[in-house]
Amino acid sequence: MTTAPPESRDHIYRSPMALIGGFLLLVIIGWLGVDAVVSGTGRTPWLALAAMILVVPLVVAFTLRPAVFANDDRLRIRNPFRVIVIPWGQVETFRSGYSNEVLVESGTKYQLWAIPVSLRGRKKAARQAARQAARPSDTRRPGRGLGLLGGGMQADAFGGRTSVPEGPVRAETDRIMDELRERLEARGKAKASQGEVSVRWAYEIVGPAVAGAVLVTILAAVG
Structure with a gap:
């Protein structure tokens, strides 16, 4: 009985700026939302909760979630x-x-x-x-020992190589x-x-976002 060869490891590509921005947005949303739920009166806590259910999945979807996985067999x-x-x-x-x-x-x-x-x-x-x-191919000047040293290296002002x-x-x-x-x-x-x-x-994203949108609509409609 032959076994299939193991799948090669994924090389993962993500946007660092999106990850940082998403994390900061979630911190701000959590801070404002929890404060509204705890300290709000009337319908405010429910509206804040419904808004969080709507907004948090969308922030995750557009900032933390996107990624590209590439291995020898496929692109995900x-x-x-x-x-x-x-x-x-x-x-x-x-x-x-x-x-x-x-x-x-x-x-x-x-x-x-x-x-x-x-x-x-x-x-x-x-x-x-x-x-x-x-940049000139040869930066050598009279009286100085600087210039290209070969092998893709160049002397710096201290005699080292960069x-x-x-x-x-x-x-x-x-x-x-x-x-x-x-x-x-x-x-x-x-x-x-x-x-x-x-x-x-991605129903794990679409489901909560739709549920949050429905709750916000209902709470806004009942006034």
């Missing part, structure tokens, strides 16, 4: 309200514009919420690339997309990377 995308599992054999290409997306063979595209495009990061990378291109960046400078999210494209090129035709795309709704 955890977006705010859905989980999409795509074998590499089904991935046609990755596209980067104002958002990062994956396009599958059927023509359907899915946005990668966990890898947002940073226009600021692209501008910063472009400035770094311009400075790198403008790394000289090689290759084009890329924004962080663009670099991540490059990594995903490389993995697609390496694993797209592998036998273990074939299969069908699956999509599952």
Whole structure:
């Protein structure tokens, strides 16, 4: 009896800024909501509780939840309200514009919420690339022992060696997309990377949010 080989470890991509922002929002919502529930009068505690049931899942959905898991066999995308599992054999290409997306063979595209495009990061990378291109290949000056020492190292003012960046400078999210494209090129035709795309709704997020919206509507209607 043969056993299937173990699945390779996931490489996880998430947005650090979204995680920090989500945590801070939850702290603020919890502080204000608990205070309203404990200290409020009349319908205020119930409205505060219903609002928390509505808002907390949405904050989690758009900040803490998004993630992209990539291993040798498939790409798993955890977006705010859905989980999409795509074998590499089904991935046609990755596209980067104002958002990062994956396009599958059927023509359907899915946005990668966990890898947002940073226009600021692209501008910063472009400035770094311009400075790198403008840097002379040999900074040796008469009377000084500075300059390129070979092997991608450059002497600093204290006689030590510092790394000289090689290759084009890329924004962080663009670099991540490059990594995903490389993995697609390496694993797209592998036998273990074939299969069908699956999509599952995140009922653990949708359910509480809908329940909170219904409660808020009812409490607002009864006045």
